[in-house]
Amino acid sequence: xxxxxxxxxxxxxxxxxxxxxxxxxxxxxxxxxxxxxxxxxxxxxxxxxxxxxxxxxxxxxxxxxxxxxxxxxxxxxxxxxxxxxxxxxxxxxxxxxxxxxxxxxxxxxxxxxxxxxxxxxxxxxxxxxxxxxxxxxxxxxxxxxxxxxxxxxxxxxxxxxxxxxxxxxxxxxxxxxxxxxxxxxxxxxxxxxxxxxxxxxxxxxxxxxxxxxxxxxxxxxxxxxxxxxxxxxxxxxxxxxxxxxxxxxxxxxxxxxxxxxxxxxxxxxxxxxxxxxxxxxxxxxxxxxxxxxxxxxxxxxxxxxxxxxxxxxxxxxxxxxxxxxxxxxxxxxxxxxxxxxxxxxxxxxxxxxxxxxxxxxxxxxxxxxxxxxxxxxxxxxxxxxxxxxxxxxxxxxxxxxxxxxxxxxxxxxxxxxxxx
Amino acid sequence: xxxxxxxxxxxxxxxxxxxxxxxxxxxxxxxxxxxxxxxxxxxxxxxxxxxxxxxxxxxxxxxxxxxxxxxxxxxxxxxxxxxxxxxxxxxxxxxxxxxxxxxxxxxxxxxxxxxxxxxxxxxxxxxxxxxxxxxxxxxxxxxxxxxxxxxxxxxxxxxxxxx
Numbered sequence: 046x047x048x049x050x051x052x053x054x055x056x057x058x059x060x061x062x063x064x065x066x067x068x069x070x071x072x073x074x075x076x077x078x079x080x081x082x083x084x085x086x087x088x089x090x091x092x093x094x095x096x097x098x099x100x101x102x103x104x105x106x107x108x109x110x111x112x113x114x115x116x117x118x119x120x121x122x123x124x125x126x127x128x129x130x131x132x133x134x135x136x137x138x139x140x141x142x143x144x145x146x147x148x149x150x151x152x153x154x155x156x157x158x159x160x161x162x163x164x165x166x167x168x169x170x171x172x173x174x175x176x177x178x179x180x181x182x183x184x185x186x187x188x189x190x191x192x193x194x195x196x197x198x199x200x201x202x203x204x205x206x207x208x209x210x211x212x213x214x215x216x217x218x219x220x221x222x223x224x225x226x227x228x229x230x231x232x233x234x235x236x237x238x239x240x241x242x243x244x245x246x247x248x249x250x251x252x253x254x255x256x257x258x259x260x261x262x263x264x265x266x267x268x269x270x271x272x273x274x275x276x277x278x279x280x281x282x283x284x285x286x287x288x289x290x291x292x293x294x295x296x297x298x299x300x301x302x303x304x305x306x307x308x309x310x311x312x313x314x315x316x317x318x319x320x321x322x323x324x325x326x327x328x329x330x331x332x333x334x335x336x337x338x339x340x341x342x343x344x345x346x347x348x349x350x351x352x353x354x355x356x357x358x359x360x361x362x363x364x365x366x367x368x369x370x371x372x373x374x375x376x377x378x379x380x381x382x383x384x385x386x387x388x389x390x391x392x393x394x395x396x397x398x399x400x401x402x403x404x405x406x407x408x409x410x411x412x413x414x415x416x417x418x419x420x421x422x423x424x425x426x427x428x429x430x431x432x433x434x435x436x437x438x439x440x441x442x443x444x445x446x447x448x449x450x451x452x453x454x455x456x457x458x459x460x461x462x463x464x465x
Numbered sequence: 466x467x468x469x470x471x472x473x474x475x476x477x478x479x480x481x482x483x484x485x486x487x488x489x490x491x492x493x494x495x496x497x498x499x500x501x502x503x504x505x506x507x508x509x510x511x512x513x514x515x516x517x518x519x520x521x522x523x524x525x526x527x528x529x530x531x532x533x534x535x536x537x538x539x540x541x542x543x544x545x546x547x548x549x550x551x552x553x554x555x556x557x558x559x560x561x562x563x564x565x566x567x568x569x570x571x572x573x574x575x576x577x578x579x580x581x582x583x584x585x586x587x588x589x590x591x592x593x594x595x596x597x598x599x600x601x602x603x604x605x606x607x608x609x610x611x612x613x614x615x616x617x618x619x620x621x622x623x624x625x626x627x628x
Binding site for chain 1: 533540
């Protein structure tokens, strides 16, 4: 990952606790000025943000509108087949030029004054540009020095990595693989290996917590062994399983890796109050699965800075996109996918195991609850801090689950981006 | 379990209306153990986003392909899932019977569900339409399939209980 030294001129009312990243001050989850700075320095800064799958926009004119942070953007396949991206905001008065979530368009015309842009976001027509005729001449219209090409839509840098489309506000951004670094690229390409992808569908929910709590949740293996009765009881993810936590150099990206174990008590489960060894399913077909990756890992959860989660839990695959909606809420968009060559049985496994995830997921319900409970309790405690010392104070890679190393690593990266 | 064809349209409509009313009452009263028996043994229950239906995408937000899977959801609600207390209240439009083929009635209605959480105002939680295949068994009308197709683009928080 590349980070740039960009000085910050505005100042915040708060300073980070002197203990460093083993403390997370609650003001980072609540302060509107922090949120504003995140939009500017992170989401609209030198980061790559997930926008969609190429499989959603296969043909010229196909588009998808989405968000980076809370800023509306559009990705579109232009006439020459290339992917384009732009901010969904007319250069004239700022209204959205694309008002559908997906579809096919010949061009984008603003509804307000009919300014028309081509699929690359280039302004091609402005009504009454030369005014209207009156007597022998014309009146009104744009000044003589008006140039169409000075009023294109704000373009974004776009890159697809094996079918996954990323956009960046930073037009000088390094390629996505360089942003991820070699280790995180290898995990990313483990799932996105170049096979055509197939979107299975989308789930969306609004969560009443700060967006960073969601990223922390996926970097936190400590909770997974304790909170999730379902995961723990069926050995889908547990502290005593073979596992690791790895990060890129900057600390912004991470993976949690785990291998499925048995549904039984062991030395490592004695402290897991929630393990129910006698929990049986009436229909155990929910846990039917097929090995599909070369390694033995059954769970690989990857977090890509700032706000994307790549989920592989057994055969259920999803990209979870976080759309920020102010300091105290975010939208979580789950794009479930498979591969174009999935047979019927595999597609069935993916759809059935989707029951574990999403707004009604047998696992993820617990997370949403935990995030909202945290946010509620921060109120009036902006000057206090979360205590994050499991596994020490550092941010190194480790081969176990009893650590908060990846959370500390994220805040090391975050503080650098934010200059706080 | 044989299916029964009923000749009288008004009697069918009344029986299906009663089925939906009892179903929603059961959920609002949190009698979840009584929820799976509203379905036939191989009954299917899915909660699906309208956007996925319109785009012809197969993903369901919640899918039970057997009564066993429904029972597992009930066990999860009672013993596994972690969520704060809330009341749900279903309000539905009148049922319609669209067609009948081989004793299977295609039926539907619109619905809305209000959620009341602790220390909060009641709010609209989810709205949409039911699309159900209903059969008449010796025990009474049952859902062979119930699709809950929701308009709501963003589920507010978590969807814990069946709809």
